[in-house]
Structures are given as C-alpha cells and as structure tokens.
Amino acid sequence: MKQIDVLVIGGSAAGIVAATTARSFYPDRKVMLIRKEEKVLVPCGIPYMFGTLGGSEKNVVPDQVLSGAGVDLVVGEAVSIDQEKKTCSLADGSVLQFEKLVLATGSTPVQPGWLPGTDLENVFFIPKNKEYLDNQSIEFESCNKVVVIGGGFIGVEMADELVKAGKDVTIVELLPHVLSLAFDEELAMKAEEALRKRGVKIVSGRKVQKIVGDGKVSAVLLDDGETLDADAVILSVGYQPNSELAKNAGLGVNDLGFIRVNEYMRTENPDIFAVGDCAEKFSFITRTPKRTMLASTSCAEARIAGMNLYKLSTVRSFTGTLSIFCTAIGDEAFGAAGVTENLANERGFEVVTGLFEGIDRHPGSLPDTHVQIVKLIASVDSGIILGGEVYGGSSVGELTNLIGFIIQNRMTVDAVLTSQIGTHPLLTAPPTAYPLIKAAESIARKRIG
Amino acid sequence: MKQIDVLVIGGSAAGIVAATTARSFYPDRKVMLIRKEEKVLVPCGIPYMFGTLGGSEKNVVPDQVLSGAGVDLVVGEAVSIDQEKKTCSLADGSVLQFEKLVLATGSTPVQPGWLPGTDLENVFFIPKNKEYLDNQSIEFESCNKVVVIGGGFIGVEMADELVKAGKDVTIVELLPHVLSLAFDEELAMKAEEALRKRGVKIVSGRKVQKIVGDGKVSAVLLDDGETLDADAVILSVGYQPNSELAKNAGLGVNDLGFIRVNEYMRTENPDIFAVGDCAEKFSFITRTPKRTMLASTSCAEARIAGMNLYKLSTVRSFTGTLSIFCTAIGDEAFGAAGVTENLANERGFEVVTGLFEGIDRHPGSLPDTHVQIVKLIASVDSGIILGGEVYGGSSVGELTNLIGFIIQNRMTVDAVLTSQIGTHPLLTAPPTAYPLIKAAESIARKRIG
Known part of the structure; x- marks a missing residue:
C-alpha cells in the first residue's frame, strides 16, 4: 500500500x-x-x-x-x-x-428535476469536463437558435460568446434581471443593456415550464404560454x-x-x-x-x-465567503464584492448607499476613456462598508478587488473617504472625482444630513 | 469689504x-x-x-x-x-x-541654481501654466533633439510623449536608474527597457555640468565631458x-x-x-x-x-503621505505604493520581500494578455506590508491602489495571504497564481524558513 x-x-x-x-x-x-x-x-x-x-x-x-x-x-x-x-x-x-x-x-451542474425535457438531445449543461464540452462544441456547430436557461454569470458569459460565434441567443431568467444575485437593479440593467447591444435577447421575470421536442429539443415553453424556438438549450441554473x-x-x-x-x-x-x-x-x-x-x-x-495541514494558525484562517465577482460583456466590465443593497435589506441590515458616475481616464478626452460607476453599500449603525458594485472598462476587475479588501478590512465610510489613492491620466479616474471616494462622500453626506 | x-x-x-x-x-x-x-x-x-x-x-x-x-x-x-x-x-x-x-x-518647478545655462532660450520647465506650456508647444515644433534633465515621472512621461511626436529624446538621470524614488531596480530597469523600446535614449548615473549655447541652447555637457546635442532642454528636477x-x-x-x-x-x-x-x-x-x-x-x-473646517473629526484626519504612483509607457504600466526596498533599508527597517511574475488574464492564450509582476516589501518584525511595486497592463493603476489600501490598513503578509480576491479570465490574473497573493506567499515562506 x-x-x-x-x-x-x-x-x-x-x-x-x-x-x-x-x-x-x-x-x-x-x-x-x-x-x-x-x-x-x-x-x-x-x-x-x-x-x-x-x-x-x-x-x-x-x-x-x-x-x-x-x-x-x-x-x-x-x-x-x-x-x-x-x-x-x-x-x-x-x-x-x-x-x-x-x-x-x-x-x-444542477439537473432541475422539476423541469420536463432536460433529457432531450441538444440540452446541454456546463460541467467542468473537457470531453463533454468538446462534444458539445461540435453539436453547437449545426445549431442556430440557442436558449440559455439561467441568467447568472455562466449563462450570461455563454450567451455573449455564442452570439459572438454567430448564434441567435436568448437568455431566460426567473428573477427580474440577469445577474441579480451579484448586482442591484442599476448595474444589472446596465449588464442587460450591454448584452442587448451585443445581440443577446433577454426574457426576464419568467419561468420555463418545459423543454419541448421530439427526441431532440425544438423549443422552450414559458409559464405564460409563450414558446421560444430552440435548436439547443443550455441549462445553467446552478451547481x-x-x-x-x-x-x-x-x-x-x-x-x-x-x-x-x-x-x-x-x-x-x-x-x-x-x-x-x-x-x-x-x-x-x-x-x-x-x-x-x-x-x-x-x-x-x-x-x-x-x-x-500540520499546524493550525489563528492568523491563517478563513473568515467567511466574500463573494467577489467580475465579468466583461464586450468592452464593458462589471464587478461586485460583498452584499448587494437588496440582499442586505433582506437579511435585516439597515443600509445607506452612495453611487457615483465618472470616467476611468482623465481628462475624458483621452482615447479609450470609459464611463465608470461605483455603488457602495454601508451599514447605518457603524458606517462599515458591506458591499460595492462597479461598472467600467478593463480596470474593473482590480477595482472590484480593491473594494473586496475594503470590506475584508471592515473599513468605514470615513476611512475610505480619507484614504489615499494614486491616479494617472491613462490608467485611472481623476483624483478630484474618483468614483469610489465620491460614492463614499455621498454616503457620508447622507449620514450627517 | x-x-x-x-x-x-x-x-x-x-x-x-x-x-x-x-x-x-x-x-x-x-x-x-x-x-x-x-x-x-x-x-x-x-x-x-x-x-x-x-x-x-x-x-x-x-x-x-x-x-x-x-x-x-x-x-x-x-x-x-x-x-x-x-x-x-x-x-x-x-x-x-x-x-x-x-x-x-x-x-x-525648481530652478537649479547650481546649473549654468538654465536661462538660455529653449530651456523649458513644466509649470502648471497653460500659457507658458502653449508657447513651449509652439517652440517645440522646430526642435528635433530634446534632452530631458531628470528621470522622475514628469521627465519620463514628457520623454515618452515627445518621442511619440517624432523627436529625438534623451533623458539624463543622476541616479543609477530612472524612477528610482518610486521603484527598486527590478522594475526601474523594466521601465528603462520600455522607454528604450519606444526610442527614448537614457543616460543614467551621470550628472549634468552645464547647459551649453550661444543665446539658444545647443548642447548639454555631462560631468565626464560627454556632450549631448540639443535643440531644447526640459528641466524636470523637482518642484x-x-x-x-x-x-x-x-x-x-x-x-x-x-x-x-x-x-x-x-x-x-x-x-x-x-x-x-x-x-x-x-x-x-x-x-x-x-x-x-x-x-x-x-x-x-x-x-x-x-x-x-468647522468641526474637527478624529476619524477624518490625515495619517501621513502614502506615495502612490502609476504611469504608462506604451501599453506597459508601472505602479508603486508605500516604500521601496531601498528606502526601507535606508530608513532603518528590516524588511523581507517577495516578487512574483505572472499574467494579467487567464488562460494566457487570451488576446491582450500582459505579463504582470508584483513585488511586496514587508517588515520582518511584524509582517506588515510597507510597500509594493507592480508591472503590467491597463489594470496596474487599480492594482496599485489595492496595494495602497493594504498598506493603509496595516495588513500583514498573513492577512493578504488569506484574503479573498475575485478573478475573471478577461480582467485579472488567474486565482491559482494571482501575483499579489503569490508575492505574499513567497514572503511567508521566507519568514517561516
């Protein structure tokens, strides 16, 4: 042995x-x-x-x-x-x-037992399995109309890539907006706008009742009786x-x-x-x-x-999952860390939020300047930042990580507001209107008001 | 009144x-x-x-x-x-x-009293003055050879822009490398490499003895007797x-x-x-x-x-200047926060450093993937991060700000090592080899070793 x-x-x-x-x-x-x-x-x-x-x-x-x-x-x-x-x-x-x-x-991938038709040909999941996905890739070649069930990150990213590959793609999402678990309405709607601009169709706030087909998938039936034609279905309803x-x-x-x-x-x-x-x-x-x-x-x-493994360390321990997400749709990027305003309310926190829309280069006349939006969610009692959401260009991933560090350090709005940042015309927002700081300022004003 | x-x-x-x-x-x-x-x-x-x-x-x-x-x-x-x-x-x-x-x-701008020739025609400073700079722009049109005295950020950025505008540009820097106050040798040399690739000549570790000319500048004389021809000189030796x-x-x-x-x-x-x-x-x-x-x-x-202004707040006070810099040379970007290893040693800190070279997208086969390097400088006694330096692509500005937040929160190497980050193929390094975390890991190994 x-x-x-x-x-x-x-x-x-x-x-x-x-x-x-x-x-x-x-x-x-x-x-x-x-x-x-x-x-x-x-x-x-x-x-x-x-x-x-x-x-x-x-x-x-x-x-x-x-x-x-x-x-x-x-x-x-x-x-x-x-x-x-x-x-x-x-x-x-x-x-x-x-x-x-x-x-x-x-x-x-979760196989939704409540949904008839998941065993039809051309109904796909996204497992982390190379052989399965290679085979799926081949099957996709002959498909034109694809319905993606589930508008989380995997669903959204698959939809965006398949549209890029020339397919006719529709996302069906049960919640009012795609990416609703990561973003509040403001940014979720921006993501939908970005997807629609790229040619992805979105049907949200609707439930799938049945995947229809004779051996092979031919359509998706929604709860209100509408039918979406489909040569293939991707089920991305969780893992x-x-x-x-x-x-x-x-x-x-x-x-x-x-x-x-x-x-x-x-x-x-x-x-x-x-x-x-x-x-x-x-x-x-x-x-x-x-x-x-x-x-x-x-x-x-x-x-x-x-x-x-061999010796425990109290300073090398895990303090709870801080969901930090980011994704890109074309040249528009989206990120979130911590809780959304919706989730905070749902769980019983009293929160105050601040949102600022600026730019990610300065002056804005520089090439490749992108709108940048930061929303911060803070606890009313302590001023501690509980969550943040970001929209912008290629720097969104690291800016979201920065907000992740703010949350992990349990920084307050005042701490963020007095923090020093570095800025550069070609790389960041202007120092006078850095959206993260301005969002914190907006919360500080509401808390003193 | x-x-x-x-x-x-x-x-x-x-x-x-x-x-x-x-x-x-x-x-x-x-x-x-x-x-x-x-x-x-x-x-x-x-x-x-x-x-x-x-x-x-x-x-x-x-x-x-x-x-x-x-x-x-x-x-x-x-x-x-x-x-x-x-x-x-x-x-x-x-x-x-x-x-x-x-x-x-x-x-x-500092007018260096020790340097003869600064009053010659076509010797320029970079004040924050529109009229002066507009006039300088016009003068530049007829200049071909430009010598930039001082290889700090302003000198480097001016040199890079003037080379882009078709000028023959040489930077003269007293210290062994350009940007030496912001970066240790590893990254300063990368910046020099990037500048040379763009056509900027660099003369470092040398002092300017005199700006030469008859009414108008014609050359710059170095301490070892070498002469650099010049139609114009930019003095960027501080403010x-x-x-x-x-x-x-x-x-x-x-x-x-x-x-x-x-x-x-x-x-x-x-x-x-x-x-x-x-x-x-x-x-x-x-x-x-x-x-x-x-x-x-x-x-x-x-x-x-x-x-x-009207009421003091202990939680809205300034706790000392944390120099956070970033700049771009072509599509290569450089950032630094806190102290360099050199400065830490000079000031009497005992430090341990970690450096990791990775990529800023994943897999590396994705378009626009850029090498990303992170160096962290930590205090030996406490493990607190005192400084960081970054090389990479367009996300360097915010990644440098992230390191700035790490320093401002007095996070230790262990705290960084157990931190959660968010990653995405198109926006960040891979989660398995995120250079910031890997640099912290490298320090942790040295400290326990």
Whole structure:
C-alpha cells in the first residue's frame, strides 16, 4: 500500500492550490493529487472556449503547475475513504494510505428535476469536463437558435460568446434581471443593456415550464404560454457540491449538501480538510450559509487548508465567503464584492448607499476613456462598508478587488473617504472625482444630513 | 469689504476639492475660490498635451466642477493675508474677509541654481501654466533633439510623449536608474527597457555640468565631458512649494519650505488650512518629512481640510503621505505604493520581500494578455506590508491602489495571504497564481524558513 503524507482529491483550482501550498509550506512532505480527468480546464475560462479561445485546447491548465511544485499526479477515481485506516481506495482497486487528506471534489451542474425535457438531445449543461464540452462544441456547430436557461454569470458569459460565434441567443431568467444575485437593479440593467447591444435577447421575470421536442429539443415553453424556438438549450441554473465521497465516509455534510468545515477548512476529522465548491461556506457579512462557488474563493480556502495541514494558525484562517465577482460583456466590465443593497435589506441590515458616475481616464478626452460607476453599500449603525458594485472598462476587475479588501478590512465610510489613492491620466479616474471616494462622500453626506 | 465663509486660494486639484468638499459638508456656507489662471490644466495630464491629446485645450478642468457645486470663482491674485483681521488682499486692490481660509497655492518647478545655462532660450520647465506650456508647444515644433534633465515621472512621461511626436529624446538621470524614488531596480530597469523600446535614449548615473549655447541652447555637457546635442532642454528636477504668501502672513513653514499643518490639515492658525503641494507632508511609513507632490494625495488632504473646517473629526484626519504612483509607457504600466526596498533599508527597517511574475488574464492564450509582476516589501518584525511595486497592463493603476489600501490598513503578509480576491479570465490574473497573493506567499515562506 502506497504511503502518502498529503493526499489531495480533485484537480481543479482548489485541488491544485491545496497541493502546491502544502508543498510550499511543508517542503519535506510527499504530496499527491488524484483527479479523474486526463486534462483539466481553467474553470472560469470555459465560456470563452466557445468563441474567443476557439476551442478547449487553449484552456487547459498545464500539469507543469503540479510537477514544478513537486506534487505527484495520479489520474484515477477515488471511490471510498476509510477514516479509521486513513486510506483511500481508487476505482482501479489500488489503495493509498494518507496522513492528511484534502477533499477538493468540486461541483456538478444542477439537473432541475422539476423541469420536463432536460433529457432531450441538444440540452446541454456546463460541467467542468473537457470531453463533454468538446462534444458539445461540435453539436453547437449545426445549431442556430440557442436558449440559455439561467441568467447568472455562466449563462450570461455563454450567451455573449455564442452570439459572438454567430448564434441567435436568448437568455431566460426567473428573477427580474440577469445577474441579480451579484448586482442591484442599476448595474444589472446596465449588464442587460450591454448584452442587448451585443445581440443577446433577454426574457426576464419568467419561468420555463418545459423543454419541448421530439427526441431532440425544438423549443422552450414559458409559464405564460409563450414558446421560444430552440435548436439547443443550455441549462445553467446552478451547481451542487460533490460531497458523496465524504458523506459515504461518514463525514458531516450540511443541509445544502456541502462538507462541513471550520475556519481552518478542517472537517470533523482533524486530518481531513475540504476546500472549494464541495466545502461548506458562510457569508463574511451575513454569516448565513452560502452556495456561492467561485474559483477565486476556492483558492483562498485551499491556501488556508494547505497552510494549516500540520499546524493550525489563528492568523491563517478563513473568515467567511466574500463573494467577489467580475465579468466583461464586450468592452464593458462589471464587478461586485460583498452584499448587494437588496440582499442586505433582506437579511435585516439597515443600509445607506452612495453611487457615483465618472470616467476611468482623465481628462475624458483621452482615447479609450470609459464611463465608470461605483455603488457602495454601508451599514447605518457603524458606517462599515458591506458591499460595492462597479461598472467600467478593463480596470474593473482590480477595482472590484480593491473594494473586496475594503470590506475584508471592515473599513468605514470615513476611512475610505480619507484614504489615499494614486491616479494617472491613462490608467485611472481623476483624483478630484474618483468614483469610489465620491460614492463614499455621498454616503457620508447622507449620514450627517 | 466682501464677506466670505470659506475662502480657498488656488485653483488646481487641491483647491477644487477643498472648495467642493466644503460646500458638500457645510451646504449653508458661502465658499469662494480665487485663482491666478484664466484656465486650469488637469495637472497629471500635462505631459500628454505634447502628444496624445494634441494640445492643451483638451486638458482643461471645466469650471462647471466649481459652479455645479455652488462655489464662487474669482480669477485674481492673492497678495497678502492678515491673520488678525482675517482678510486677504488681492492684486487688484480689493480685500476679502474670510471666516476660514484654505491655502492651496501649489508648487513651482525648481530652478537649479547650481546649473549654468538654465536661462538660455529653449530651456523649458513644466509649470502648471497653460500659457507658458502653449508657447513651449509652439517652440517645440522646430526642435528635433530634446534632452530631458531628470528621470522622475514628469521627465519620463514628457520623454515618452515627445518621442511619440517624432523627436529625438534623451533623458539624463543622476541616479543609477530612472524612477528610482518610486521603484527598486527590478522594475526601474523594466521601465528603462520600455522607454528604450519606444526610442527614448537614457543616460543614467551621470550628472549634468552645464547647459551649453550661444543665446539658444545647443548642447548639454555631462560631468565626464560627454556632450549631448540639443535643440531644447526640459528641466524636470523637482518642484518647490509656493509658501511665500503663508510665510509673509507669519504662518509657520518647515525646513523644506512647506506650510506647517497638523493631521486635520490645519496650520498654526485654527482658521487657516493648507492642502496640496504647498502643505507639509510626513511619510505614512517612515514618519519623516517628505517632498512628494501628487494630485491624488493633494485631493485626500483637501477632502480632509474641507470636512474639518468647522468641526474637527478624529476619524477624518490625515495619517501621513502614502506615495502612490502609476504611469504608462506604451501599453506597459508601472505602479508603486508605500516604500521601496531601498528606502526601507535606508530608513532603518528590516524588511523581507517577495516578487512574483505572472499574467494579467487567464488562460494566457487570451488576446491582450500582459505579463504582470508584483513585488511586496514587508517588515520582518511584524509582517506588515510597507510597500509594493507592480508591472503590467491597463489594470496596474487599480492594482496599485489595492496595494495602497493594504498598506493603509496595516495588513500583514498573513492577512493578504488569506484574503479573498475575485478573478475573471478577461480582467485579472488567474486565482491559482494571482501575483499579489503569490508575492505574499513567497514572503511567508521566507519568514517561516
């Protein structure tokens, strides 16, 4: 029986980072990563395989990331774990003995049981599976009309890429706007505007009743009786954690199906950790359980697990999931961190918001100047920033991360208002009207008023 | 005699923000801004008037910024202040009575007394003066060979713009590298490489002995006897604070010539504030007096003065200048916040650094992917991040601001290492190899090693 110090199950972002961090902080330990897939896709790059990247080959994580860090890679399927013996059995019958185990088993697209017709030909999901998606790519070639069910990030990005590839694309979203979990109405409507400008049709506030077809999909029937013709349907209505392996081994799983972990990403068994989409999540702000699955959060969890494997550190622990999103639709980009105004209200916070619309270069006469909007959501009692939303150009990703750091540091509106920033004509908004600061100013005025 | 609640002297970034913030937080007060200039230039946009913007007209701050906020604008020159009577006399003989006064008198290019030849024709400075610069633009048209003395940000940006306009440009820098005050050697050399690629010649580690010419400049003589032919010379060897008005009024001025202020930006007279290039500065990190003049810092100071005019707030005070710079050379961008490794060592800190080179999109096969480098400088005793430097593409400005927030929050390496970020293929580095986090990881490994 093979002896391994640290065994990691799962080869996507969380697994890779857990394994390489373990090697980095415990260089004397032998670390092995097992994964099912021959090749692993960059998860967030998946929508871009259908247009911008022109296929999946350019979206493969190079195994050099693992080999370069001294992580042993095994392609195989873990079928069971024995907590007592500290062993993991593989599908090929071999058994591995571990000292520490990290579960990074990921997630699978939700198959909506309530929806008839999901088993028709040309009804697709977006799993992180290269073979499935390669095959889907081929099938898409003969399709013209595509209906995307679910207007979250995956749905929106798929729609935008497929329209770029010449398809006729409609998004159907149950909520009043696409991306409603990440953005309040102001920015969600801007995203819809951007999508429509690119040729994507949006049907929102409507429920799909049935996917229609005879063997193969031919249409999507909405709750009000309207029918949308479709050669293909993409179902992007969420993902569920892959926690069966853990559950079968007797590890605790929460009501949402995620493997229970504490702030060191440790399961109920001190030698077993879980990270990424399969691991339990709590909101940094609202402290309620969350379903948000993001590669970036997964990597933060994985780093924390990797560092705490052999000795716990209170300053290297996880303090709750701060959802930080960003995406681009054409040359327009959207980002959000923390809670939306809607969610804050729903969870019982009393909030005050500020929004400022400016530009992301200065003077605005410079080429490539883009409108930039920042909305901040702050707690009335403490003035602490609970969330932020950003619209703009290519700097939106890092500006959203900046807001993420503001929230993680529990900065108040006054702290932001007195903060120093750097500005440059070609790279940022003007110092006199930097939207983040102006949004904070707008809140400060309301709080004193 | 005209009675004004808040009188602001100076119409550039600091003056504008002080005046508009005063109106915003004290809407019942009458605010007047006096400035000498008919039209005010966006200060950081000045270098770009010589190439990208094609003139100064597109680089004018619209007066609507003031009128829209209800600030009265007077074009005129303040010649003296009477502290006792609380009056300000203008060059036209009129006298204004104020309740609160904000000095935002700015800075003037240093005229190096030690250097012969600075009075020759075609020796130029870069003052924030539209008329002077418009005239200089015209003179430039007939010049081919330009020598820029001083390789700070202004010198580098001017050189890059003039080369773009077809000139033969050489930068002469006393220190071993250009931009040495903002960057350590690794990134300073990258900036030099970028400049050379664009056609700028660099002569560094050499001193100018004399500007040579008969009436008009013809060459620049270096200390080792080498002569550089020149039709024009740009002197960008620093700026000095305009503090005569304050000094003559009896207000305290420090050894470097800046108007003394406390953390509320108040001078020794509780009714008089000073902000921007003319106001005293201390380093956020090293606590020593500083000469750094930045529009962005000026605006932070001005906001603080504006909010504290009528009532002081301990949570709306200034905690020291954190130099945050960024600039672009072609499509390569450079940013820095806090101290460099060199400066930290010089001031007596024991530091440990980490540097990571990655990419700013993922997968790297995406169009417009740019190399991204982050260097972090941390204190050995506390692990607190003291500085950071960034190289990359269009997201460098906001990524540098993010590092600025890390420093202002006195975050430790561990805090950064466990922070959550958001990532997106088209907008950021990959979550598995986000250079900021990887640089922190590299420091953490060294500290435990």
